[in-house]
Amino acid sequence: MAEPLRVGVAGLGTVGSSVVRILGAKAEELAARAGRPIVVTAVSAREKGRDRKLPLDGVAWHMDATQLARSNDVDLVVELIGGAEGAARGCVETAIEFGRPVVTANKALLARHGLAIATAAEQKGVAVGFEAAVAGGIPIVKALREGLSANSLNRVFGILNGTCNYILTRMEREKLGFAECLADAQKLGYAEADPTFDVGGFDTAHKLALLAALAFGVAPDPDGIYVEGITSITPFDLAMAEELGYRVKLLGVATRTDSGVEQRVHPSMLPKDAAVARVDGVTNAVEIDGDVVGALVFAGPGAGGDATASAVIADIVDIARGLRMPAFGVPAASLAAPTRAPMSRHEGGYYIRLSVIDRPGAAAAIAARMAEQGISLKSIVQRGREPDSDAPGVDPVAVVLITYATAEAALRAALDAIEADGHIDGAPQVIRIEKR
Amino acid sequence: MAEPLRVGVAGLGTVGSSVVRILGAKAEELAARAGRPIVVTAVSAREKGRDRKLPLDGVAWHMDATQLARSNDVDLVVELIGGAEGAARGCVETAIEFGRPVVTANKALLARHGLAIATAAEQKGVAVGFEAAVAGGIPIVKALREGLSANSLNRVFGILNGTCNYILTRMEREKLGFAECLADAQKLGYAEADPTFDVGGFDTAHKLALLAALAFGVAPDPDGIYVEGITSITPFDLAMAEELGYRVKLLGVATRTDSGVEQRVHPSMLPKDAAVARVDGVTNAVEIDGDVVGALVFAGPGAGGDATASAVIADIVDIARGLRMPAFGVPAASLAAPTRAPMSRHEGGYYIRLSVIDRPGAAAAIAARMAEQGISLKSIVQRGREPDSDAPGVDPVAVVLITYATAEAALRAALDAIEADGHIDGAPQVIRIEKR
Structure with missing residues (x-):
């Protein structure tokens, strides 16, 4: 069997502890899957003294995640510190700089710095695994x-x-x-x-x-x-x-x-x-x-130490087997600049809850403002007051509208006009309807 | 960019046609993902003459899938003929023999000969992709x-x-x-x-x-x-x-x-x-x-030409990228011989529908036979006849029992005894209950 893959784990919180524990307990099965042993050789965490009941005999301790990433004891760095900056970012950037693949559960770091990290990793020819960063244990990445x-x-x-x-x-x-x-x-x-x-x-x-x-x-x-x-x-x-x-x-x-x-x-x-x-x-x-x-x-x-560790370990095994591909599936240079389609152009159905002041003409005025913007209503629900009430009350009454698909800009214009008309009390509640 | 991956497609039915069409239409995106172009260079099918509206100019035609697998025009063979024996098996075995990776949607072939195929592929160091063989477009493999x-x-x-x-x-x-x-x-x-x-x-x-x-x-x-x-x-x-x-x-x-x-x-x-x-x-x-x-x-x-082609192409792209792992995830030699846990030992709840001859004592006898085998009943449903009937009818009546978890052997013994008692007409309907 090939040389062992030496893994450094930065961060021993819930997920980091699960990862170390499972890599130890399932060493044999994982080696069979990976075609080589996977061994934790270094860890880093803020409090060294704490008893985490982990198999850490003979494992190098680093007080600093960047030092771990730089250490010659490790072939792959697992970053489980969290946060878009600071120790997590330093650890990941250093690992890549030293030509070491990275596995991380850090969605904030990759959301902020994913393009730079993917680019650097490609230049060094190393993989970045982040299955655990999205939807926990579901292998969606x-x-x-x-x-x-x-x-x-x-x-x-x-x-x-x-x-x-x-x-x-x-x-x-x-x-x-x-x-x-x-x-x-x-x-x-x-x-x-x-x-x-x-x-x-x-x-x-x-x-x-x-x-x-x-x-x-x-x-x-x-x-x-x-x-x-x-x-x-x-x-x-x-x-x-x-x-x-x-x-x-x-x-x-x-x-x-x-x-x-x-x-x-x-x-x-x-x-x-x-x-x-x-x-x-x-x-x-x-x-x-x-x-x-x-x-x-x-x-x-989508969360929890073990479910997230399942995703982290799958990434480690993939890399142990030799998987090496761009972090986002295509070369970083080919990732398009984000286009930010504006919400004003969003098209869809809407649920709108209005707190309507209960007086003659309110419903007609609201319906007219919707019609002015070309918005068609699919449902209108206004619950009457008590069955024996025979006149409008002083409190506002909830009216719920469901629209057919419309542009968000038109809907906002209609709601602004309704507010200006003074028939409603407080801001409208708006919930978008997602098509099946 | 690296050398193109030359693909031979054996079988141009619904799935094969989808694969050829999509590989042509999405050549650029797929090359970006795979890191190299993927080109169909050979096909085989029974009727050459049929117009399939496929981009087959310059593509080599083989009347015989084994000949395609043997041809020097292809680096990877896609087998979409179907069937556990014959042309499909010959094509896959030949491709592996010639050191070419295989992608197939053929569940019958792999269910029957999966161990031998995985073993041969490992010896030659080639991948066998069969994502399309299970649950169509779902990437479950x-x-x-x-x-x-x-x-x-x-x-x-x-x-x-x-x-x-x-x-x-x-x-x-x-x-x-x-x-x-x-x-x-x-x-x-x-x-x-x-x-x-x-x-x-x-x-x-x-x-x-x-x-x-x-x-x-x-x-x-x-x-x-x-x-x-x-x-x-x-x-x-x-x-x-x-x-x-x-x-x-x-x-x-x-x-x-x-x-x-x-x-x-x-x-x-x-x-x-x-x-x-x-x-x-x-x-x-x-x-x-x-x-x-x-x-x-x-x-x-789970089926359909395009959904299945989606899985076939994912396997092709994986192999183009260099993926090479044992077909079943672990070395073929480590696959355990199947153990065939006997159904008589199956444990679970059961739905049982009996056609009971409607006379005094029938229900008591059935319940007693269940009790003899230690089977506890969770629900018993016997619909009465018409509300105004005041005596048992001549036709049998449906009685439905839901059991708590029990061994299948005990249930079968109880049902045999019930049949022997002569209270039921026809064989019982038994549906197993699967736990959440």
Whole structure:
């Protein structure tokens, strides 16, 4: 059997510990698959003293991830520190500089610096594996980079953040508010103390930037992604969605359009029998629409130490076997500059919830403003007050509109006019409808 | 850019034509992905004269697939003839003998001769790609062989035959009989004139043999698979399943058990909210339960010229890039002899439909026979006759039992005793329940 592949693991948090443990426990099976032994020879972590119950006898310790990346003890560097800058970036850049392939779960780093990292890695002829950076244990990077190479893709979309999907699932099932479900997610360890990165949609945007790069051959560009989180979603919206035949999911969506690749993260209504709509809890799911294959759906655990380690180890085994290909499937030089298709040109259906001041003429005025912009309404739902009320009340009443496909610019113009007319109280809630 | 990869395509049916067309139409994108041009230089098919509207100018014609495999015009041979013996086998064996990698969609050939083919290919150091042989366009071979290398798998199961799933879906939705739905499937081109291979479960068994080899490292062995088709399923069974919270699917299931790898193909009841249970029509779906990653589900088109070509071309691009690994992910010599866990040891829940002769004591006798074998009943459903009937009728009445998990041997013993008691008319219908 060939020479062992010596692996350095930078970062011994949940994922790093799983990786070291599994590489030790399954050494024999992995060697059979890789055609050579895979051995952890170096690690780095901030606290050396902590007992992690890991097989670290004889393994070199580095206090500094960059030092590990530079060390002659390692043939491949696994970066599991996290963050787009600092130690993680230094570690990855140094490893590549020293001609060592890299495996990472770091979506922020690759979303920000993916083009530069892919370019540097190609110049040095080393692989960069990042299966673990998108959708955890689902082998979606491999599917896009290798399994679907015959296809031009039309759309890639999915549930890429388990925290948000857990919260939305609980809100829907138990008719609870966002804050309460977020607090539970934090108690269960599904959400961070500062949940903004997850519930604000930014984590999904980083992952989407990588999916879009793989799917459409554009350089990753998280700043070009339109991002809305789930904080404004109410149990009422979820109940109305249900009644109208939809479910609400936080989706990352990348679509090929005439004005470039549209990339957006926002709560979306999907027809309730669409495959991705049925995925609940912390599970992730990605749907890919290819011109040759048609629609494929992948679902599975999107986070957790072991599920993420599964993806990290698959990348290590691929590299041990000799896999060497451009990080995003095509040469970095051929990645197109991101085009940032503007949301104003987005076309689709919309759910709109208005808090309407209950007086004669309000409904007519709203309908007229929609018509002025050429927007056709598919459904209008206004729940009456109590059955025995015989006059309008003083409180505003919720009116829900579902539009047929329209341009976002037209919709925004109509809503601005409705607000200016003074018939509504507070900002409209707008949720985009994603086609099956 | 490197030298072109010269591809010979043996067989120009639906899939072969799609492959040639797409390789021509997407030459530039595929070269960027593969790092070298991919060019069809030779084809073989029975009727040369037919106008297939394919870009075949300057391409060498061979009347014989073995001659194509032997020809010096090709670096890689794509076998799309079909069948476990004859021209297909000769073509693949010859290509390997001449040191040429092979890509094939031929599940029968690999299920029958996979071990010998993998062994020969390893000796010659050439790759054998068969992504297209299982679940059409879903990149499930790649996921198992590469994407999940960190995992020991506990179970792989799925809907692997679109014809059967189409028929069952129609029967369920429209309350139609098997024969009528089969006739429609034939009209639509989803089923062959002789449908036995599909509806008898044999096609699923070939695919399952390949999945089991990839998942559990056993040599493919279709003869060791327990196979039942869908011909005995009735609309009544589907309606009862629905009422009891299940859906009926023809599943191929491979499970690691104490007595070896259990491989079976039969109609199965799945809890109706299980991911695979929700997959309708001609779509395929595979669920993989790994010890590290947990459960993953893949769904997509399982057949059709273009979807299958998508998988064939992905394999070609992988090989053009230099991928070379054992066909089943581990060296052929390490594939275990198949163990054929006997169905009598299968453990699980069962749906049993009995046609009971309606007289005093029948129900008690049936329940007693079940109890004798230690089988606990979860549900018993006996629909009464017309509400105003006040005495048993002369016709038998349908009684449905759902058991808790039990050994198949015990269940068969109980059913034999019940038949011997003379309380039932005709053979019992037995459908196994698959755990989520």
